[in-house]
Amino acid sequence: MPQTETSGLRSLSLFSGGGGLDLGFERAGFEHVASYEIMEEAAQTLQKARPDWLVHGGSEGDVRNVDFKQWHGTVDVIHGGPPCQPFSNAGRQRGHLDERDMWPQFVRAVREIRPAAFVGENVPALGSAKFSEYVAENITGPLSQNYHVTSVVLQASDFGVPQVRKRIFFVGFRNKKIANRWKTPETTHYWGDAAIDDRAQRCMGLREALGLPDIGLDDLSPTIRSSLTGPRHTTSILNSVAAQRRFEKLEIWPNGVAADRESARAFLAKNGHFRLSVPDVALIQGFPQDWPFVGATYMTLGQIGNAVPPPLAYAVASSVAAALRK
Template sequence: MPERPIQQHSLFDTSIEAEGPIVPSRIPSTSPFHQPRALTEAQREKFRQMSRESREARRSALAGEGPAPIHEINLPNFHPLDLMPQRDGKGLTALSLFSGGGGLDLGVERAGFTHTASFEIMPEAGDTLRKARSDWAVFSGETDGDVRRVNFKQWRGDVDLLHGGPPCQPFSNAGRQKGHLDERDMWPQFVRAVKEIRPAAFIGENVPALASPKFSDYVSTSIMAPLSGSYHIQKIILQASDFGVPQVRRRVFFIGFRTKKLANAWSAPQPTHYWGDASIAGGERCMGLREALGLPDIGVDDLSPTIRSSLTGPRHTTSILNSVAAQRKFESLQIWPNGVAADRASARAFVAKNGHFRLSVPDVALIQGFPEDWPFVGATYMALGQIGNAVPPPLAYAVASSVLDVLSK
């Protein structure tokens, strides 16, 4: 590793001091969810300069005029499909809502369920699913993919498992945690679909904040109460690294069964992997981020911080940072998470000022547990958005497998 030059600034840089009164941004935003940063004119000008420098550095790199590449193109050691051996679902079927880039869909498929349909409002995410699985029935876009327009009764009797992750922004810190007051709250639509389809089981997924005391009334009135008369529901919180994904990422799952017998037979998935010294009987060690990506040993490794969706907020970004703590963790691992490149060759050519390894879209997908050949469609920010919003497929696989174990008996 060469001598480190001046540290490159990032999205969460805290070294810019206040100098003068707060001024509004020059960039208009029509998003009702935009939380503008309180910055002085001097601070805004420094950020503008950073942006100009970054654009010029990227242009130079793509034109072959930038600094000579430092790192070799990495060959990952982590292969997510190894965590998801294909199972025989014995003809059981599944329907997907809020499918996104396909994290739940892929995990459920590998667990053995036959695909019935996927619904996703983002056109690019729908194109990802079609490119990944040309034989799937995918409904996407503002018209076909909007679940509010769908009469789900047409699938009654044809679906064994309904699964989906309604948008998490109403319950996440990044989304202001407005709950039912947020127009993106789609849990009522998920509940409606369950009632109309009447599957043998359902899996609903979201950020762990939904399971916090802040939203206990919401969960009780909007999820549990409408369904508890017909379903026996259990709630679990799982950590992705416990199932081999090299990332700190917790998710909450609501698992419901139509009969008490099925519910009593179900057991929550148990960890298959461990990180650090907390070994488990019969479990395997989860890879650290550098090992997973196939990077040289620098004497330190750790799980990746939780990667953020680039679709959070009103503007496009190619950063996966979600906090100052995440920035420090990536720095300790000598990995640069801002300005993620479209592919590994471009990442190698675009040398970070501090000499750290620049991530690419395939690398970020791997961190989230997607296999190398999963074809995210769209610009870099859109691909990162689909990845960051997704359930890690191995985590989805573990939950879906636990449901299959009950339904297939």
């Protein structure tokens, strides 16, 4: 993920979490205006990573309390991933009946600020038939009154992240001409035998990305848990039974993730499989190794698991910048 020169385009971040989208937008040349995030630890992570950013955390970061009109005229792009639990396959999928549904707040922010563009992100289940009515009524319907809105599902491994992880992005532009020149980000990596495009590079498998010895097979990591869901305080990144099977095959232990590599090495998994640490999980999600996640292990795993992998965020942010800049 290179650092693109500053474009002069300004971005405001909502539901910033540990900063996957924020970092991707920064690397794509956006000037950071402010972040809003209700979870103190996640806001602290952002502030530690970027001391010069304006980060609102805790109740100050609660988007429900913000009068967004204050940002009118100072923001080109709003981006954010409202909590995915109301829609996630791993949750109860109660949509708007779930009090964590924050899409109405995202829509309010866009309407009050009226930026040139927005990017809203979520789990791919939001693009499924089950939620088509929800999306039409609460996202595309209200936003289409002033924006040309498209949605696209992207796969993280197509952008070099060693994990199977799909996310849906709603991208909207106020100006029709700009909307028409926006292009879905081009795949930069491939997994498997053959490159579809000779410009794409091979994506690393999980074992290779973690620098583990060759055991005769490798694969992408299964989708890691978008945690802080399910039992609190979990230090497992497991999302499903299928994920467990894949980790087993790769001889990697996805439970009891250690705070750091030294503790992981000192605390062997019973079956001899490789015990993961927080920096390993950050790597599986495409974060730089020096991104300073703050909080207890389960909190840092929550911030990592909730994030848009930065290389994927970078690809989306770059595509939006390219459309706006021309």
